[in-house]
Amino acid sequence: MDMPYHCSYCNSVHCEQHRLPEAHSCPGKSEAEARARERRRSGHPGVDVQGGGWTDSEPSGRGINGPSGLWDKLQGNVTKYLLFAIVGVFVLESVVEPRLLTGFGPGEQANRLFNFLFVLDAGWWTKPWTLLTSVFAHGGLGHLFFNGIILFFFGPLLEKRIGSKPFLGLVLAGGVLAGLTQVTFYSTFLGKESGVLGISGALMAVMGALTVLGPHIRVLIFFIIPAPLWAMTLGYAALDLLGFLGGGGGIAHLAHLTGLALGLAAGWRWRQEGYAFPKRRTQIQGGMQRGL
Incomplete structure (x- = not known):
């Protein structure tokens, strides 16, 4: 027996x-x-x-x-500190350019300083710090709020799954690569000046990786409509592709698509390494909102 x-x-x-x-x-x-x-x-x-x-x-x-080092404090808390960073940088932006909050301010001189400190453009090699500052800077409270919501709901899920170091690497690489692709393409192939700022490209990388690792994860679009994560990501991609092909202004569509592509590639590698989510019910109360 x-x-x-x-x-x-x-x-x-x-x-x-x-x-x-x-x-x-x-x-x-x-x-x-x-x-x-x-x-x-x-x-x-x-x-x-x-x-x-x-x-x-x-x-x-x-x-x-x-145990008393910097990384020990960051371990498992990268998403939280990224949220602190984008809020803190926005405060600095508002000091430099009060019009972000008030709608009026010092004028052209403040705008030039703002661009010099925070906006990534085709002349980025003359101000290399904007490779990073542009990722954490935002163009207004609405831009900051919507990106913060996405980071708050989706960031911890991916960070816990793959670890804090790979997560931080994906966010930084996604943000920088997305911005560089946007400004380089427009200046080189279209002859247009383009400046970018915001963590949207990095967030699209996060969503891309999550979609590969857990396409079945349930999300609440607008906090109401249930849908699988793959459908939400596909919706984002479709809107960005249409916006890019249609020449929609005000949104860095190519940067978003670049971040998404990087996230999908990274997610595929992590899936091969065994980081895929099990097929059990996981739900995120996120919203399908577009940044500026």
């Missing part, structure tokens, strides 16, 4: 022939392996906890990656 065996990954009961995870297509093994890879990548000696993630089991050293 065979004794029952409990799988330590999925807690199901099997006979001796099917007791190994490989013998019963264990759904929990890939999740555990993904978490183990993340701990190895980060060098953190954590232990698994219920529901994924890890907790500290012992000090990991000193310095930037140690």
